[in-house]
Amino acid sequence: MQHLLTMQAIGKRFGHVTALQGGELTLTKGEVHALLGVNGAGKSTMIKILSGVYGPDSGEIRLDGNVVSLRSPKQAKEHGIYCVYQEVDTAIVAELTVAENILLDSFASGGSFLLSRKKINKQAKDTLAKLQMEEISVTRKAGTLTLAEKQLVLIARALVHSAKIIIFDEPTAPLSLTESDKLFSVIQKLSADGVGCIFISHRLPEIFDISHRITVMREGKWVNTFVTEESYAEQIIEAMLGEALSQELEDHPHPLGENLLEVKGLSDGGKLREVSLTVKTGEIVGIVGFVGAGKTELAKALFGASDKIVGTVEIAGKKTRLKHPGDAIRAGLALIPEERRKEGLFVYETLRTNASFPNLRKFSTGLFMNKTSETQFAEEIIGKLKIKTDDTETPLLHLSGGNQQKVVIGKWMSLDSLLYLFDEPTKGVDIGAKVDIFKLIRELAGSGKGCLYFSSEIHEAIGISDRILVMYDGQIVKELSRQEATQERILFYASGGKEELIKTEKLSEREHSSVSV
Amino acid sequence: QPKGETVTEEETDAGDNAATSEHELAGKNVALILQQNLGTFSAQYIAGVEEQAEKFGGSVTVFNAEGDLAKMASNLDAAINQGADAILIDHGTKEALNQGVEKAVEQGIPVVAFDAGVDVEGVVSLEQGDQLMAELTLQKLSDDFNGEANIVKIWTAGYAPMERRQIAYEQFLKDNPGIKEVAAFGAATQNTALDTQAQMEAILKQYPNEGDITAVWAAWDEFAKGAVRAIEQAGRTDIKVYSIDMSDEDLQMIQKDGSPWVASAAVDPTDIGRIQVRYAYQLINGEEPEERVVLEPVFIDAAELPEETVTTETLSEYVEGWGASDQGYTDDLRELEGQ
């Protein structure tokens, strides 16, 4: 087979983090090549190197057999490499129209000096037509689009040019099943035209549907490359996770108590509509749904961090009005937010000041801060959560993601909260830390706290939760007990499937979804 | 600024000689404490101070407070602490400066103040003949219009010289009932001339008809500049401007064809600087000059100026008394300068 692309021994380091060491990837003409790996395995870094965003520290890239240097996105594009990036908002210009966003690359790369709006719009419309997405008006401001529509605009942007290689970094994450199907037909057409496609996704079924080969990465290294037709899901998952870590988290059944949290008809005037749920003491309730389902909104609404909330919230039998996070904290809630650097931490501050912050009164005598008691507490949580750090005075900036996450959890320990809201607590966290976090959550539940666990990592949610609520488009669409909860069922409801439309037997057919971490 | 073509050899030589001489008054450092840089007036005034000090073989340190009186007071302190041999003050207020001036006098540093209002014993205070300048220009205005005129006054309170001019102005209006004030405004700002121009434009729109305003009396040339520009650009040939103070820039404007600016009374700013230095040296020399010095103003009538352009340096050829003041000289000083 003539290789269109060969990436060999690619290494990349960000400060203290080694993102890649020995990344490998080959691609032939017309191939759809899936790139798999757990979060942080280095997939995005790999394709960012290929598309010229980062320069590799080591390794070589060959295109049609020739070594090429891809020092900027512009150079990559000149070689016919286009990319649909994972973080949608980094690539969309909200103030420009859809048409302008679709043709963004061509503005930068030259062409006629004067622009004709008509021509731009027509070109954009034609491209959207290829995706069967004519209903998106090309004159709308891109900022007003939904996440899925933005994703489609980015896909369209890659289709404008005659590309040799198109990279799709988790394009389907925000898309519904029908939208995904449309995208797949486009990918198949591209592949038939001889374009090489690299496809990244966490959804195994679609990978088996669309790809020709699968490369699995782990901890920044190439693990194996499979021919799709000759491989099984179990094989792939094993390669992704590694043998040592695939043991199940032990399930300690523990007694549940009274209703700790009771929510009725909660809406936030935006995404959330009529959400009702309960959490008992000692219970871990998983809330699962795709990106954009409204999990974060729900967590924030419960924590009093959004305006315009209607509905009732009872905590430990007491009706509570949550107008500000301060109210929620007083009522016994604690939130471990999704974007920890943005929402949970003061990264330039020390561990000590971060840890004491939610409960400053406890660490001050009169008005003055008491550094001794602060340091004492910081050391306490370092020990308890096994945080890897030099001392209590290092800025959090220098801690690894997992350890940062532990600080976010640890800072609530001085308050003795009743109910913990975990919003994607394992996002960007390495596997070891992940296990620690799961243990910690279990421990909290064991000591009679309530936990709400918001996640789009379905298998993780299945592993940790006593009960699972599936969210779709701002609503809770299904409640599943621990026994009922399977990957397929959750996937089905999470993509908007309606109960009446399916035969339940078909769903429970494949009950092999591993509950590994 | 570039070098002009006519640098007078004499002057530079004189400076050099004195600087190298062994005279006991040579090599003194004079501190000049400015309240504000008032455009061309200040520039010429400073030039006068520097020129005279150089002739005496001394040097000048300029402290500018950028209009900030607190900084001016601090600058005065700094000059004292640095052991200046004499201190010259330009504008400022009594309240802000008296304390510092007293300290200077206690330490035996001679102080000569110009339009600063300080009243400390042993300090020589220079003032322009403010009342006289006001009277001269107002009289000319009255004469030009046969005692019947509607005038706009541009004036601001808060400065000692302004207030002295105001006294003369009020007296003059009382004595000349034919002269009526239709509007009055004025403010010393960061950008006085431009702000005045905007205000004058507004006044002109308010009084659009010929005869509504006969003349403008500006108590300060920065005001006059703004008023003149506003009048010129509005094409109002019916309004004349009378002012106090005179700088080079003003002269150019006055000499322009059809300029509404017809007269001014002033003391040559360069002369003020020179005279102030002379009194400072008198004090250094242990002499006891009078404590209140009134500088003789000169009246400048646009009609007396020649066709060719004149500057404040050549003005003395056409206007008697300009730039040739001998005030403040003593024999000792002449001797020093002659070295």
Next chain:
Amino acid sequence: MQAVEKKSLSRPKNSAKENTVQFLFKYGAIILLVAIILYFSSLSEAFFSYGNFADILRSISIVTLLALGVTFTLVVDGFDLSVGSTMSLSTVVTASLMVWYDMPLWLVLLLPLLIGVAVGLVNSFLITVISIPDLLATLSMMYIVAGLHRTYTEGYSIYNNMPLTSGGVAPGQLSDAFLWIGQGQFIGLPVPVWIMVVMVLAAYLILDHTRWGRILYMTGGNAEAAKLSGVNVKKVKTLAYIISGVFASMAGVLFTARVGSGQIDAGAPLLMEAVAAVFVGYSVLGAGKPNALGTFFGAAVIGILLNGLTIQNLPYYAFDIIKGAVLVTALAVTYVYAKNKFAKS
């Protein structure tokens, strides 16, 4: 569809407020202008005349040039506070080239523009290389350039036949050809108005109808995305600051020609008016982003307002309040709109 309907049903109040903001944003500035013109026309017959409008246009021409420069920096999500000082520097340099050095007209018109380029380069160096935030970098430059222009003239304003500190009289004069730029007429309109109109149109065409304009907006809208599309963001920002500097120095040249001398500190008071013009202009016809026509329009609103208020005999010292209030209102509309828009996405 269903979702949208439900939303608007459940929140009629909010929606009404949203609509008002939308409407105000789209037509507010125009309604304001028409209202102002009608009001002042009713007070004075002279107001609604060809002559007066030509005067108003001439009076806003310098501010508009300045504001166009600011517009370019705002388009790339920057901000140039140094335009006022740059204009002051250009004013005195222009005058000095004629008065002190007696240079030919083409050099007199060219050299100040190079000063604008230089200031723009320093600004963008501080911003793109040293990473000082735009406002702080240009604030510092505002002071430095102001100091430079005063040092250059040694505190003097520059005028025909001025005496030099070194003795003697300056050799040159502002030529009539030069003064015509600021004071002349051309086909029934003052020359500064023509210059302004040409520059506004050029800026409009570049920003709205060329590839470059798109790259500028792209960079301002999302620098990350622009970078991923192959734009050299630093270069684009540098370009915007250079353009801003050049516009500021053009404003300075025009000012010199208008006033007939090189005044010290000519630009400082115009900074706020220029900034206000740009922000008032944000909202013109709902563009919601800095745009050339809007800037012109904003300058016109402020110019007409000040013209009218002057006739109304408002004390001059209250003008800053009016200008500040107009700026705050424009900012409030812009940012309330931005908040709404953001909430919707």
Next chain:
Amino acid sequence: MQAVEKKSLSRPKNSAKENTVQFLFKYGAIILLVAIILYFSSLSEAFFSYGNFADILRSISIVTLLALGVTFTLVVDGFDLSVGSTMSLSTVVTASLMVWYDMPLWLVLLLPLLIGVAVGLVNSFLITVISIPDLLATLSMMYIVAGLHRTYTEGYSIYNNMPLTSGGVAPGQLSDAFLWIGQGQFIGLPVPVWIMVVMVLAAYLILDHTRWGRILYMTGGNAEAAKLSGVNVKKVKTLAYIISGVFASMAGVLFTARVGSGQIDAGAPLLMEAVAAVFVGYSVLGAGKPNALGTFFGAAVIGILLNGLTIQNLPYYAFDIIKGAVLVTALAVTYVYAKNKFAKS
């Protein structure tokens, strides 16, 4: 550990540069101060005396108060450009209370502070409720308040026995008790120096050693995280702007007492010095963030520098260049340092 070693091996140049920046950042300001003092002491014996230092401290007392206010807004990640105008307003109001209305001393000291509170409230309303960016909101307020203070006095400065526009002479005078605040001595030091020292210490204690200070810094460090930790971010920001307004009006009162009259536009020229002081102060002992002691230190560096340069007979019109250059250097060190620190993450 390994990672660090490897890095420094493969890129020794960069690391050396990093170290230099680190070092400069930590000790640069102190080295600068010592160097400046030594240099000037070598030039003049009078420089290194108790009297001269007391005078220098007195001369920076007003700027320091102003800068402390700016520090508080910077701590919460805001920026107050309106402090200069607020100081001007407070100056004329203080003087007018005595001169025009002959009020008792306690009211004369109290009312201006309320003005500071009011300006702070409006600023924070624009920023937290309307969501106008801090710099733009306070820039607008800078103009509005400047206009207000000129309108209040109708453009006049206020002094003892001034003639009133309505005829007659103002009834009051600045009392000696009041003037003592600005011109008196207390235990061997000028009163303004005592006031400054007390305020710097108070600000230092509050910012560095109390719960409130912690909340202020954390809000500035990450408003979103602070909010989710239960802090009412809007309230905290409002508080910071009120504190800034109060400091500015204290500066105004002190200015009036120092000068003995209510000067128009007293605060405007001090804005940049205050801002520069805060930014120079960033780096004191490697704090890397706005801090009270650093601000005092920054004001001292600038004060001593200007004091010394004046004696060196630098042309007065070049001072703005020096000040701007000091500001740019401080900013450059601050942001290059921030970039380095950030890049390491």
